[in-house]
Amino acid sequence: MTTTTTETVPVTGAVGTAHTRIEGRDKVTGAARYAAEVPLAGLAHGWLVGSTIARGRIRSLDPAPVLAMPGVLAVLHHGNAQALESDYASPMGKPDPALQLFQHDRVPYAGWPVALVVAETSEQAREAAEALVVEYDEEPHDVAFAAGRPEAYVPAGPAHSPSEAGKGDLAAGLAASAVVVDEEYTTPEEHHHPMEPHAATAYWAAGRLEIIDGNQGSIYVAQELARLFALDPSTVRVRSEHVGGGFGSKGARPPQVAAAMAATVLQRPVRVVLTRRQMFSLTGYRSPTIQRVRLGADPDGRLRAVDHEGLNQTSTVHEFVERSADVPRAMYETEALHSVSRVIRLDVPTPTWMRAPGEAPGSFALECALDELAARCGLDPIALRVRNEPEVGPLSGLPYSSRRLLECFEEGARRFGWAGRDPRPGVRREGRWLLGTGTAAASFPTLAGPSTAAVTAEADGDYTVRITAADIGTGARTALTLVAADELGVAPDRVRVRIGDSDFGQAMLAGGSAGTRSWAWAVTLAARSLREQLALGGSIPPEGITVRSDTAEALAALPRRERHAFGAQFAEVAVDVATGEVRVRRMLGIFAAGRIVNPLTARSQLVGGMIWGLSMALHEEAVRDERWGSHVGADLAGYHVAANADVPVVEADWVDDPDEQDPVGIKGIGEVGIVGAAAAIANAVWHATGVRHRHLPIRPDRVLTAGAGDLG
Template sequence: MTTATQGLVGTAHPRVEGRDKVTGAARYAGEIPFAELAHGWLVLSTVARGRVRALETGPVLALPGVLAVLHHGNAPRVETDYTGLLGGRPDPSAALFQSDRVAHRGWPVALVVAETSEQAREAAESLVVHYEQEPHDVDFSAGRASEAYALDSHVPAVAEKGDLEAALAASAVVVDAEYTTPEEHHNPMEPHAATARWEGGRLEVVDSNQGTNWVAGELASLFSLDPASVRVRSEHVGGGFGSKGLRAHQVAAVMAATVLQRPVRVVMTRRQMFSLAGYRSPTAQRVRLGADPDGRLRALEHRALNPTSAVHDFVEPSAAAGRSMYAADAHHTASQIVRLDVPTPTWMRAPGEAPGSFALESALDELAERLGIDPIELRVRNEPEVGPVSGLPFGSRNLVACFREGARRFGWDGRDPRPGLRREGRWLLGTGTAAASFPTTAMPSTAAVTAEADGTFTVGVNAADIGTGARTALTLVAADALEVPADRIRVRLGDSDLGPAIIAGGSMGTRSWSWAVTAAAGELRRSLAPGADIPPEGITARSNTAEAVAALAQKERHAFGAQFAEVAVDPATGEVRVRRMLGVFAAGRIVNPLTARNQLVGGMIWGLSMALHEEAVRDRASGGLYGADLAGYHVAAHADIGDIEADWVDDPDPDDPVGIKGIGEVGIVGAAAAVANAVWHATGVRHRHLPIRPDRVLMAGGDA
């Protein structure tokens, strides 16, 4: 090794692939050329429940360029009796065309394949499908609780400690309130796209996903293939947010490529994504808090309900958010589901914590109001010494430091807690705050680091850079581990042939991959003799962190944060403007401040959008969504965003080789509650139902 440098981790560094992305040199899944490429177009059901009685395929097959129409009568059979990478059974909506049943509006009923995308679309839109329609039920509300059941997944659905009713009865002040959040959708900038082909007896899929091992393993199981015979590549991904796992388009592409024995590409339209890419389910939540006059919590109950599809269970673990936040003698939380004729929900950025924090942190604000205690001080008084439910020690917990620093920078001191007093012309002004947390961990991953003959190093790790800057972060981590400049590091990722690695999700990607890269780099340094020549093929060291990360289970590990918002509300029009937001986070060692701040600010903007704009509304009559596109589904636009700032306190994880925790999701947590609490401070009206639309502001004579 030659001249070394140290300390790149923690310094701002532009994305190593940034130039390629802004010049168009970085190609996404739907852009990569293939010889003899055919195009598939999905046909989705127009009824919400029933059976496909017949398809008029003859006229479609006669159209120019049409090669095939796949449906339940002729599609390849697949295997669905297996457990996937993430521990559950596959969603039947991804196991395409296996029966004539229709489980929801937008269910895939056929795939039309043609020579060009335009021909496939025209043919798909002309396919006549006859249905035997059945009555459907898409009506979700808190009143469905009697039908609900618990699902034990990776997050336990129910957790109980202490005598809840006794603690509530002994409390001087009790808050008992219901909160709701609507159906929300991911809609990453890049639509879901996949191309499948068979090459030398091996299936290759070029895809846009959050984990190539994940998708490769699912496809191997579905199609009963040797896992070694499946390769999935996903070099550049234009956003995922939890939606880009195994979906209908990949399975459809593989089916068509198998039948036609040529490459086939399937790309979802924006409208199809509203049916096929998953979404955050609506929630109905009840929070009961009981406290002594000094604000110490005696009881904390959080119950959450969300709908799932009639064919697959998915729970939004909203109630789990409070299990790590506040100490209480009695601590009861439960997340339950009810089956409806709707598409299956899925993970969406900060699953559980995003909607759960809105309810819990709004209820804390209501309790602070009732007690006459500053909202920050109330949270400080209920800081736990160990996990409130688990009893485990925290790896590190710097939430109070976030609130103290945030309050100083935001100008919280001297805030008059009384609502509806600050006015600026026609605007009522208010400020609000909320806590943020998201669990962090590392999962087993592998990596390979090769010393090349030209003095550079190649890092191979099956990470997924979904826009987070993972490729750049891993470059900096590897450079520090090898003590070389960053320009001597080349990172390869997004290829299942690189070996097992955890997905990009759960705020654990960069931490898990960095651990594996650091271990492989350390092994390589130990194997290189000083001044030794490197052979043309290079020298490679490999790592597997399965044993090392197992020790993390002995502690509770979370990223924390404090969210602050100032709003202006026009009581005459109902308009709410967020003038400024500040988030201060304790999220481990920050690898790259440039991309980290981008992630945190992006999460806060999403929280603002959640508070004021986002709401997918389902039509009871048809079972579908009103305005299933980005014209009908409102998100925060540039003009909606004021001054937003994110920063962090020093918070390295002592048990991680780099000190990383994870920042992908904590930025959205608590942001909606901070905005809602600020709206209450501005107007004196408590909004318990998101989004806080102008009509809700206008119509709210009391609590909304």
């Protein structure tokens, strides 16, 4: 059967209106299948065994007793595992040695995978894994992260953004300044812990390695696995239709590699699921940071010099840089600017990207330092930021694509009631509670990656979009449906969007707040081309008419600009003078983050980021026992996160700020919501108590200790 096309009347306005998630009903009813839930015949289960030492070698590992246990099918380890490739470079850089499972007897940190036990059931695999005896030759380890260590070094960084950069004469600027802030700020080790644990199922079918997992970029995982196992890229397929959160942690990880190894050996499907405790060691985390910020200003608060130095830890086997010191490069006007990130190698797992990498901890330090400067200059914190508003990028000198930060502060101050704020700290009180308010700026780069998309006009009159996007909870699937519908000139219910399949081709991963921007660009170009083709008339064959786009050329042609989303964060806190407890009473964030495709899911993203900022400010802290090199309380009972009771009122909104060089006007919203939120809360705690807290989290014991004699 064929269908004759008719000219469509454009349906405009889907983008910018609130739509519930297309897959929402499937998720709440359990119909949506996640990586550990897809049923497969003959499925076996693998359980990873992690090292119990932080540094050394495996002396012995005897699988024989375990293989005799009920249901056990195999034990993979460094003595029998297949060889993997390591001499290659992927789009994400050098391969992480954590993916080189069971290739040697070295142990570089606690929790390093030393074996995989595979059994008929998950329970059998776990029992056998816990029974496996591994003996080690232990070596002295070092997990002590501290300032002033001589081993710290400045990594190279990319050519367009080196780890150390600056302008002007910093020393002269500081010397000439009437007011100087010179303080150290620290943030602890933090972990992603999405609701869906990391899991992967692998099997071979028709000569192809098939992987079902939860990831942030199926094509990237497929390419990594193809290189790792020396396979033709066309023989590896990775599918990830539903993902229960990622936040930067869900890329190529040990579960996919272990499952693929075991599936190859056993020639049957194998599933590997991580426990919460294993996720503390095997899926990355945000490194702790130590940051020194020096600000020099005239008496009226005009900056003369800004110096931001950041230090983070990385493993001894792989380098990761938490570039917290990058934040001032795009924020405030100053004559002299110096920014440097340093790294120290320790016997710890490798950190990774985590929501607003660099910006989240960096904004805490810089925005708290700005608040301190405002107090010393006798200025309102917003007035200080207005006084130092730049016309071009402070370091690059490039024009901004748009910068509506001051509009965010203006609108936020109006809605928050900032004008009635008494600037004096420690003067507002309700019974035993001291009250305070604080603010901070937010920013995050606007990025995009080359992507391809295919849009098909089906014979039944509907349309199908295929793109290797990932919806990690952002509502990307729904946003792309709205974008495609508007470009095609049809109602959203006539568009089906298929994502999360590496067979759909190259596309940007879900990271850097660049996913929806990159994918929407590709979908727009393909839909526009298809609409133009259909306008020529003719019939649609049974297989439909498909048009494919590639945004690489369009992105390469973009003029250089400072492209960022911006925002203003506000918080009100109450501090209990008897217990030191800090309660956040309300938060408000106003953002300038491009055209908002779906206000419903966008507000959810921004609010979620703000709540995470609250969690960062008051709760989150992974503690490592220096004696053993492993975590204390590696679970969600010991690692505290914000709960509903911690967040009574959180509001997020935005000012109009479309990116004129993006076909949809998108900038990106996934990460800017967390930036500055912790600083706003810390600044509010100072306003409530008169005591500065430069070390996160702001625990009750720290409040009582720092405010001893001051809080009564």
